[in-house]
Amino acid sequence: xxxxxxxxxxxxxxxxxxxxxxxxxxxxxxxxxxxxxxxxxxxxxxxxxxxxxxxxxxxxxxxxxxxxxxxxxxxxxxxxxxxxxxxxxxxxxxxxxxxxxxxxxxxxxxxxxxxxxxxxxxxxxxxxxxxxxxxxxxxxxxxxxxxxxxxxxxxxxxxxxxxxxxxxxxxxxxxxxxxxxxxxxxxxxxxxxxxxxxxxxxxxxxxxxxxxxxxxxxxxxxxxxxxxxxxxxxxxxxxxxxxxxxxxxxxxxxxxxxxxxxxxxxxxxxxxxxxxxxxxxxxxxxxxxxxxxxxxxxxxxxxxxxxxxxxxxxxxxxxxxxxxxxxxxxxxxxxx
Numbered sequence: 652x653x654x655x656x657x658x659x660x661x662x663x664x665x666x667x668x669x670x671x672x673x674x675x676x677x678x679x680x681x682x683x684x685x686x687x688x689x690x691x692x693x694x695x696x697x698x699x700x701x702x703x704x705x706x707x708x709x710x711x712x713x714x715x716x717x718x719x720x721x722x723x724x725x726x727x728x729x730x731x732x733x734x735x736x737x738x739x740x741x742x743x744x745x746x747x748x749x750x751x752x753x754x755x756x757x758x759x760x761x762x763x764x765x766x767x768x769x770x771x772x773x774x775x776x777x778x779x780x781x782x783x784x785x786x787x788x789x790x791x792x793x794x795x796x797x798x799x800x801x802x803x804x805x806x807x808x809x810x811x812x813x814x815x816x817x818x819x820x821x822x823x824x825x826x827x828x829x830x831x832x833x834x835x836x837x838x839x840x841x842x843x844x845x846x847x848x849x850x851x852x853x854x855x856x857x858x859x860x861x862x863x864x865x866x867x868x869x870x871x872x873x874x875x876x877x878x879x880x881x882x883x884x885x886x887x888x889x890x891x892x893x894x895x896x897x898x899x900x901x902x903x904x905x906x907x908x909x910x911x912x913x914x915x916x917x918x919x920x921x922x923x924x925x926x927x928x929x930x931x932x933x934x935x936x937x938x939x940x941x942x943x944x945x946x947x948x949x950x951x952x953x954x955x956x957x958x959x960x961x962x963x964x965x966x967x968x969x970x971x972x973x974x975x976x977x978x979x980x981x982x983x984x985x986x987x
Contacts, residue, residue, distance in 0.1 A: 666698060670705035673804050678777065681804045685779055688796040693949070703796060709803040713745070714918055717823040719813045719849065720833030725859050726812055727766040729833060729901040734770045736907050737808055745777040745801035746770070747794055748812040777806065795826045795938055824852045825937050828927065829914055832856045834876070836868035851883055854894050854917060857910055861898035869898045888926040893917055950985055959984065 672680035688699040720726045727748070734744045746767070770776050779797065794811060801809045813823050824830045832853040850856075856876050861869030876896035886894075895913070899906035921927045950956065963977040 666701035666705045669702055670709075670803070673706065673800060674709055674711075676805055678804075681777065681800060682779070684800050685781075685797045688793045688800065689781060691949075696949070699793075699796065703799065706799065706803040711802050711805060713798075713802045713806050713809045714829070714914070715798055715809045715811065715827045716914065717811045717813065717827035717830045718833060719823060719830070720859075721835065724833050724835045725901055726833055729857070729859055729899070730810055730812055731767040731770040732901040732904055733907055733911075734767075734776055734810065735773070736904070737911070738773050738775045742807040743775045743777075743805060744770075744773075745804075745806040745809045746779070746812065747797050747801070747809065748778065748780045749794060777801065777804075798826055825934050828918055828921075828930070829854045831914075834858050834872065835860050836865045836872045850879065854889070855910065855913060856880070856894065856896040857906075858896065858898045859901055861905065862900040862903045866898075873898050888921060888930070890917070890920045947985065947987075951981075956981070956984055 669680055669684060673684055684702060687695055687702065690696070690699070718726060718730065730746055730748075734746060737744050748767075767778055771778050781794065781797070798809050798811065811823060811827060830852050832849060832855070834856060836858055858869045858872045858876070873896045880894050880896060883894075897906060897910060897913070899910055901907070918927070921930070951960070960981060963972065963980060966972045967974055967977050
């Protein structure tokens with residue numbers, strides 16, 4: 652069993668050596684690198700930054716697909732069947748499945764390798780469950796870095812499965828090329844429960860479980876969502892006909908090839924019309940800001956500063972100092 656100790660970057664000669672192993676397709680090195688970027692230890696954060704810089708010149712791109720959906724829609728079943736289909740076409744597929752976190756241990760509680768048993772046995776698949784750790788956005792804090800690691804390792808498609816549907820989950824669109832919303836045959840009632848923000852971000856809505864007795868219901872649901880999509884303002888990054896809704900069945904493996912063709916057609920159009928490069932550049936700028944904010948928040952966890960903040964919080968509550976002056980003291984300590 653592979654040892655995921657992040658200290659391997661030091662033991663193997665640093666970030667450059669680990670980067671070389673990742674680019675060479677070493678799965679153990681990839682797993683350890685993901686563990687490294689997920690670590691919150693300050694020394695590991697420095698090593699992770701050095702690793703990401705070392706991989707910057709790898710110049711490899713995967714199609715990044717974000718997948719979200721309502722509970723019980725069959726996201727894992729869809730991803731497994733979809734992933735197996737892509738592997739059958741000669742593609743390498745990475746799945747970054749963000750699980751809800753255990754309140755006790757902080758670890759993921761669903762176990763996606765257990766839920767995707769067939770896919771996990773494939774040599775050309777890499778599945779990595781990560782705890783969301785209560786992080787807003789339905790994605791783990793370091794999912795974006797994990798995506799970049801999978802790209803550097805030569806995977807052709809990276810599927811990012813998020814926790815569920817919610818307004819905050821639109822964050823996943825900041826790290827994906829395509830955003831797919833997976834829904835069950837339910838019709839108007841579920842349509843009311845899906846946040847408008849998610850609908851506006853979706854490039855493709857797939858109504859899963861379109862089989863057996865649910866086949867006709869799925870057709871009606873597709874019609875409902877197609878109508879709802881027509882009411883939304885057309886986005887400049889979409890060709891004619893997008894975003895669109897369609898029916899699929901992970902159980903019967905129906906519609907998956909058509910859905911893949913639609914995804915690649917949309918991605919190809921965006922490449923040809925300059926939207927791909929523009930979107931990725933914008934995402935990089937967005938995550939630069941997030942990294943700076945994350946670094947500032949990490950400094951707030953310094954024990955000495957935490958003690959001072961606790962003292963100032965009490966002083967503010969007692970009316971001994973204004974909120975603004977207390978905040979100014981903390982910001983000066985941070986050098987801001």
